[in-house]
Amino acid sequence: MSATVAMILTLAVGTYAFRLAGPLLHGRVELSPRVQELLSAGAIVLLVALLATGALTEDGGFAGWARPAGVLVGGVLAWRRAPFPVVVLAAAGATAVLRAMGVA
Numbered sequence: 872m873s874a875t876v877a878m879i880l881t882l883a884v885g886t887y888a889f890r891l892a893g894p895l896l897h898g899r900v901e902l903s904p905r906v907q908e909l910l911s912a913g914a915i916v917l918l919v920a921l922l923a924t925g926a927l928t929e930d931g932g933f934a935g936w937a938r939p940a941g942v943l944v945g946g947v948l949a950w951r952r953a954p955f956p957v958v959v960l961a962a963a964g965a966t967a968v969l970r971a972m973g974v975a
Contacts, residue, residue, distance in 0.1 A: 943961030944961050
């Protein structure tokens with residue numbers, strides 16, 4: 872067995888064990904309300920960081936203004952509770968229109 876296959880199997884087993892730990896420990900571990908609040912805030916911060924890096928960067932540099940504008944259009948529509956396909960199509964359309972107009 873090659874080192875690559877061994878590493879993939881190790882990561883697969885670790886991922887499965889990590890996901891299995893939640894249901895197994897659900898009734899046994901009590902978290903304080905403060906810890907639950909911090910975990911919720913941490914998840915939001917992580918998602919915002921992923922959104923920001925995906926919207927603003929490309930190949931280690933600034934992605935231009937068209938992509939963040941499209942993300943903004945999608946964000947506003949999602950905030951206004953538009954259907955998901957409408958959000959995606961409007962964001963992509965706004966980005967495409969801006970790029971067609973020469974906004975990089």
